[in-house]
Amino acid sequence: MTNDAQPATEGEDLAITYNPWTDGTQPAIEVKDLAFAYKNQQALSGITFTVARGSINGFVGPNGAGKTTTLKILATLLLPQSGTVRIFGRDVVRGYKDVRGGIGFMPDHFSSYRQMTVFEYLDFFAAAYGLDLAQRDKTVTDVLALTDLTSRKEDFVQALSRGMQQRLSLARVLVNDPDLLLLDEPASGLDPRARIELMDILQELRRLGKTIFISSHILSELGDLCDSFTIIDRGAVRYAGPVEGLTAQTDQAAHYVLHLSVANDEPETLLRGLDGMLAVDKDEGKPHYRLKFDPARLRPNTVLKAVLDCGAEVVTWQRETVELKKAFMDLTTPGVAP
Numbered sequence: 630m631t632n633d634a635q636p637a638t639e640g641e642d643l644a645i646t647y648n649p650w651t652d653g654t655q656p657a658i659e660v661k662d663l664a665f666a667y668k669n670q671q672a673l674s675g676i677t678f679t680v681a682r683g684s685i686n687g688f689v690g691p692n693g694a695g696k697t698t699t700l701k702i703l704a705t706l707l708l709p710q711s712g713t714v715r716i717f718g719r720d721v722v723r724g725y726k727d728v729r730g731g732i733g734f735m736p737d738h739f740s741s742y743r744q745m746t747v748f749e750y751l752d753f754f755a756a757a758y759g760l761d762l763a764q765r766d767k768t769v770t771d772v773l774a775l776t777d778l779t780s781r782k783e784d785f786v787q788a789l790s791r792g793m794q795q796r797l798s799l800a801r802v803l804v805n806d807p808d809l810l811l812l813d814e815p816a817s818g819l820d821p822r823a824r825i826e827l828m829d830i831l832q833e834l835r836r837l838g839k840t841i842f843i844s845s846h847i848l849s850e851l852g853d854l855c856d857s858f859t860i861i862d863r864g865a866v867r868y869a870g871p872v873e874g875l876t877a878q879t880d881q882a883a884h885y886v887l888h889l890s891v892a893n894d895e896p897e898t899l900l901r902g903l904d905g906m907l908a909v910d911k912d913e914g915k916p917h918y919r920l921k922f923d924p925a926r927l928r929p930n931t932v933l934k935a936v937l938d939c940g941a942e943v944v945t946w947q948r949e950t951v952e953l954k955k956a957f958m959d960l961t962t963p964g965v966a967p
């Protein structure tokens with residue numbers, strides 16, 4: 630692969646010196662007119678998008694859209710052929726060592742290390758990042774706790790379920806305490822429970838201040854996780870921006886699910902009276918509502934606040950992904966086999 634830059638796990642590059650990012654004002658990811666072609670296949674034809682610090686951005690597109698290629702370029706494993714890519718203001722070509730010190734890249738496959746326990750696996754990568762014994766012990770203990778794998782630390786890596794292997798992969802990319810996580814289809818092949826557990830960990834990591842760029846070829850896999858999306862199709866960006874803009878673009882009503890703790894007629898009357906509310910469906914005998922409203926006239930927060938102000942206890946307040954699915958289908962074409 631002549632297009633490959635030096636892989637991060639070889640030779641001198643293992644001794645990464647971590648430089649704190651400059652002044653904290655640059656976006657986490659800035660991609661401008663990025664193009665890349667394999668020998669006989671144009672994979673990216675001039676893509677531009679930005680990911681703000683502290684956000685969780687869903688990088689979504691059908692198989693073959695160019696997600697893995699983009700992620701490898703962000704991770705400094707492939708060189709851009711034209712355009713610029715900056716991570717926290719650092720150029721991925723000229724500043725690749727700094728970039729590597731501040732990112733964690735989780736590839737779309739799990740590399741198995743025979744005869745290694747979970748602890749040894751993580752300790753190995755921590756050593757590769759140049760941590761001494763005491764630092765390693767603390768780091769590995771911390772990342773095991775974060776990914777809920779502490780009780781598995783003596784288990785062999787191959788014996789783990791797919792969900793646990795994905796969490797171990799995530800733990801591995803956390804050992805250098807990166808500010809930006811680049812995750813290539815981490816939820817792929819996980820059962821619903823394992824997927825929810827992974828999403829919970831990612832939410833926690835965001836609360837710790839990390840920026841997360843996560844790819845998927847199935848929009849619903851990402852559920853409610855993302856506050857912004859980059860939709861890619863056949864090497865071109867179709868949408869880049871906040872989740873609200875994605876749904877507004879399809880000119881669709883907003884769909885929300887509202888569950889209250891006790892049945893009460895009052896919120897129902899109040900909900901129906903809100904300007905911009907299009908439909909209020911209530912489950913028979915339960916304080917469960919499905920709401921449909923015009924996002925141009927009524928904001929989700931206004932609805933929630935009105936419900937809370939009348940004294941109702943809210944158990945669930947969730948956007949339904951039906952509108953996101955429609956947006957995705959409108960913006961992309963059926964997948965091409967990679």
Ligand SMILES: Nc1ncnc2c1ncn2[C@@H]1O[C@H](COP(=O)(O)OP(=O)(O)O)[C@@H](O)[C@H]1O
Pocket residue numbers: 667668669670671672690691692693694695696697698699966967
């Ligand atoms: N190593 C490679 N050699 C040639 N073509 C490739 C290679 N890797 C990916 N491609 C092609 O580049 C395009 C983008 O692929 P990829 O970035 O893997 O997409 P995604 O991750 O969205 O499925 C596809 O058409 C794919 O077939």
Ligand SMILES: [Mg+2]
Pocket residue numbers: 696697698737
């Ligand atoms: Mg891929």
